[in-house]
Amino acid sequence: MALSDLTLSVAVEAPQHSGLAGALHYSSPQDLPPGTLLRVPLGKRDLLGIVWHGSASDGTPPDGTQLRPVGALLDCLPPMAPAWLALVDFAASYYQRGVGELALAVLPPELRKLDPPGLAKRVARLLKKLDATPLPPTAPVQRPQLGPEQQAALAAFRTAFAQAGATPRPAPLLLHGVTGSGKTEVYLHAAEDALAAGRQALVLVPEINLTPQLEARFAARFPQHRLVSLHSGLTPVQRLRHWLLAHLGRADIVLGTRMGVFAPLPRLGLIVVDEEHDPSYKQQEGARYSARDLAVYRGHLERVPVILGSATPSLETWQHALPGPRQRYQRLPLAERVGGGALPRVRLFDMGVLPRTNGQSPVLAPMVVDSLRQRIAAGEQSLVFLNRRGYAPVLHCADCGWKSGCPHCSAWRVFHKGERTLRCHHCGFTERVPRACPDCGNLDIAPLGRGTEKLEEQLAELLPGARIARLDADTARGKGQLEARLAAVHAGDVDVLVGTQMVTKGHDFRRITLVVAVNPDSALFASDFRAPERLFALLMQAAGRAGRDAAQAGASEMWVQTWHPQHPLYAALKTHDFAAFAASQLAEREAAGLPPFSHLALLRAESRDVAVAQAWLEAAAALAAGLPGGDGVTVYPPVPPAVSKVAGIERLQMLVEAPSRARLQQLLVHWMPALHGLRSRHKGLARWAIDVDPLAI
DNA sequence: AGCACGCCGACT
DNA sequence: GTCGGCGTGCTC
Numbered sequence: 001m002a003l004s005d006l007t008l009s010v011a012v013e014a015p016q017h018s019g020l021a022g023a024l025h026y027s028s029p030q031d032l033p034p035g036t037l038l039r040v041p042l043g044k045r046d047l048l049g050i051v052w053h054g055s056a057s058d059g060t061p062p063d064g065t066q067l068r069p070v071g072a073l074l075d076c077l078p079p080m081a082p083a084w085l086a087l088v089d090f091a092a093s094y095y096q097r098g099v100g101e102l103a104l105a106v107l108p109p110e111l112r113k114l115d116p117p118g119l120a121k122r123v124a125r126l127l128k129k130l131d132a133t134p135l136p137p138t139a140p141v142q143r144p145q146l147g148p149e150q151q152a153a154l155a156a157f158r159t160a161f162a163q164a165g166a167t168p169r170p171a172p173l174l175l176h177g178v179t180g181s182g183k184t185e186v187y188l189h190a191a192e193d194a195l196a197a198g199r200q201a202l203v204l205v206p207e208i209n210l211t212p213q214l215e216a217r218f219a220a221r222f223p224q225h226r227l228v229s230l231h232s233g234l235t236p237v238q239r240l241r242h243w244l245l246a247h248l249g250r251a252d253i254v255l256g257t258r259m260g261v262f263a264p265l266p267r268l269g270l271i272v273v274d275e276e277h278d279p280s281y282k283q284q285e286g287a288r289y290s291a292r293d294l295a296v297y298r299g300h301l302e303r304v305p306v307i308l309g310s311a312t313p314s315l316e317t318w319q320h321a322l323p324g325p326r327q328r329y330q331r332l333p334l335a336e337r338v339g340g341g342a343l344p345r346v347r348l349f350d351m352g353v354l355p356r357t358n359g360q361s362p363v364l365a366p367m368v369v370d371s372l373r374q375r376i377a378a379g380e381q382s383l384v385f386l387n388r389r390g391y392a393p394v395l396h397c398a399d400c401g402w403k404s405g406c407p408h409c410s411a412w413r414v415f416h417k418g419e420r421t422l423r424c425h426h427c428g429f430t431e432r433v434p435r436a437c438p439d440c441g442n443l444d445i446a447p448l449g450r451g452t453e454k455l456e457e458q459l460a461e462l463l464p465g466a467r468i469a470r471l472d473a474d475t476a477r478g479k480g481q482l483e484a485r486l487a488a489v490h491a492g493d494v495d496v497l498v499g500t501q502m503v504t505k506g507h508d509f510r511r512i513t514l515v516v517a518v519n520p521d522s523a524l525f526a527s528d529f530r531a532p533e534r535l536f537a538l539l540m541q542a543a544g545r546a547g548r549d550a551a552q553a554g555a556s557e558m559w560v561q562t563w564h565p566q567h568p569l570y571a572a573l574k575t576h577d578f579a580a581f582a583a584s585q586l587a588e589r590e591a592a593g594l595p596p597f598s599h600l601a602l603l604r605a606e607s608r609d610v611a612v613a614q615a616w617l618e619a620a621a622a623l624a625a626g627l628p629g630g631d632g633v634t635v636y637p638p639v640p641p642a643v644s645k646v647a648g649i650e651r652l653q654m655l656v657e658a659p660s661r662a663r664l665q666q667l668l669v670h671w672m673p674a675l676h677g678l679r680s681r682h683k684g685l686a687r688w689a690i691d692v693d694p695l696a697i
Numbered sequence: 698a699g700c701a702c703g704c705c706g707a708c709t
Numbered sequence: 710g711t712c713g714g715c716g717t718g719c720t721c
Contacts, residue, residue, distance in 0.1 A: 007721095009721090012721085013698085014720075014721090015699090016698095020719095020720070023721090024721035025721045026721060027721095041720095042699095042720055043700065043701080043719070043720040044699085044700060044701075044720090045699070045700080045720085061721065062721060065721080067721060068721065241700085383718075
């Protein structure tokens with residue numbers, strides 16, 4: 001290294017357990033601004049890197065050894081903005097992952113493969129194509145009149161938008177609106193303001209399924225602005241293209257799933273997180289970040305308004321929006337449905353009153369079947385919802401007690417009647433369904449319980465002549481299948497739509513007047529403390545599918561079949577009273593010291609041998625006890641998750657509970673490096689990982 | 698994670 | 710005698 005050369009820290013994709021946690025150090029003849037994209041050597045490989053803290057190096061460069069020089073610069077692109085670097089830096093430290101690992105994971109994979117000439121060619125071609133296809137001339141766009149609540153919400157956004165960039169920074173806005181109350185219209189108006197001010201709008205949605213319809217709505221409203229989407233359903237080349245358009249400031253609207261929160265946006269002016277409560281916002285592998293929480297952080301960083309929208313906000317968000325000295329979010333209620341539509345009447349059916357035949361209760365209560373018949377006769381549509389796909393969750397031999405367990409997992413293999421298979425939903429292991437019991441040869445093996453496939457079959461028997469369609473992960477698998485089925489519903493070619501929670505999300509079914517929840521009880525008594533919150537959200541969302549057309553709304557209803565009709569969750573559901581439900585849940589959480597009144601992390605360990613995972617977690621717990629921040633933090637004993645073995649690997653997890661985020665972070669910052677060192681002394685440990693703010697425990 | 702180097706079995 | 714099994718170890 002020449003004397004005049006500078007030391008740069010560069011984020012590269014170096015896996016965490018390699019011990020190369022922070023940014024790496026390289027020499028460079030010239031100073032390069034942070035965010036510069038370049039190629040750097042690592043071992044024998046040539047990798048994409050990002051100049052991190054510039055010449056003021058963070059971390060400790062290895063001493064004694066000569067630093068290797070940086071490689072070629074990808075200088076046809078502007079460097080990543082300081083705010084983007086700060087967001088990634090924060091996320092990496094908060095979720096305990098290496099900056100390089102996270103930074104490179106949130107860039108389009110295609111970018112990692114390109115050398116400077118290759119990238120320059122792509123960019124030039126993209127810009128040429130862009131100039132060759134100008135946006136259509138501005139046409140007058142119809143904008144619906146906003147209702148009074150929507151206007152109030154928009155006014156609050158405008159105040160926040162006007163304050164953006166100033167101090168104090170605008171508080172995040174919680175748009176609390178029932179389904180059909182016109183949240184999207186508020187997003188559109190807010191985006192219109194941002195775009196008119198020359199800014200970019202970032203809109204996040206929970207699932208890819210929901211992007212096409214929202215994309216269509218934004219595209220129709222803003223024909224004079226370029227819109228791109230960012231989600232994992234894109235081809236690698238599309239994803240690179242969309243990312244480049246965002247980064248180059250050539251796209252004005254970016255619509256994405258959770259990965260979208262990391263979209264580089266030089267003129268960011270607004271962030272919308274639609275259905276902010278949705279668990280899909282939490283990444284479940286690698287860096288387990290919450291895109292919702294990072295969106296709030298990004299809004300704070302870039303001094304830009306954030307709108308969180310939901311009919312059933314997460315309790316974390318809700319608590320921040322409660323009036324009082326600790327209120328951090330502004331709550332904007334939308335209680336009225338657009339066009340005066342009413343929420344469906346919720347009716348509970350006590351399944352306990354039904355007689356059983358052969359020990360089994362009927363699928364649907366006679367009263368519910370009557371309701372379905374009436375709706376069909378009236379030419380209206382119904383939605384029957386059961387959160388379990390397949391024909392039956394397990395096959396059972398009544399003679400010897402055999403059950404269709406998965407040989408690789410601690411789970412049952414699900415009977416899929418249509419494809420004649422037993423399939424494990426955890427590891428994918430699939431076999432043809434046996435003709436006879438594999439243990440005793442008994443020919444009479446029977447399905448136990450039911451999934452959507454069986455429900456569809458039983459509905460066909462109960463409702464002869466009815467046009468029934470099923471929508472779940474199995475029927476939506478083929479390309480275009482989901483779209484085709486939804487189109488059939490919209491066209492009125494379906495009388496009864498059967499499905500898993502997939503049918504409850506977002507789809508604007510105008511002609512559905514009856515929703516039936518077949519058996520939602522199991523979540524009431526699940527060990528996961530968030531199960532009631534999720535169930536309430538799911539049922540509210542399902543209820544919201546009905547009565548969107550004001551003409552029929554008055555008569556729309558939702559049946560909930562339950563063995564626990566007196567449960568308080570259902571009482572709150574009957575009155576559509578989210579506030580009451582949230583208050584009771586928050587009281588329970590506070591009494592139990594659970595989030596949002598405490599902060600959690602989950603340390604997971606995986607091994608072929610449970611004893612190895614157990615020993616490692618116990619050693620980890622012992623280590624935590626002696627660390628700064630360790631006092632006042634509770635480390636619970638290791639326990640297996642609901643499905644303890646997957647694909648032959650045993651899993652254990654250990655809950656860490658801290659009174660505050662700061663205390664948790666203080667422990668983690670010391671604990672993580674120690675855990676890396678601990679690994680070598682435990683042979684046979686397959687994997688370990690920390691999940692900060694876990695959703696399910 | 699890649700991709701080395703490194704020390705023991707069946708092949709042109 | 711080599712080609713190659715994947716066991717440990719390193720990468721600014």
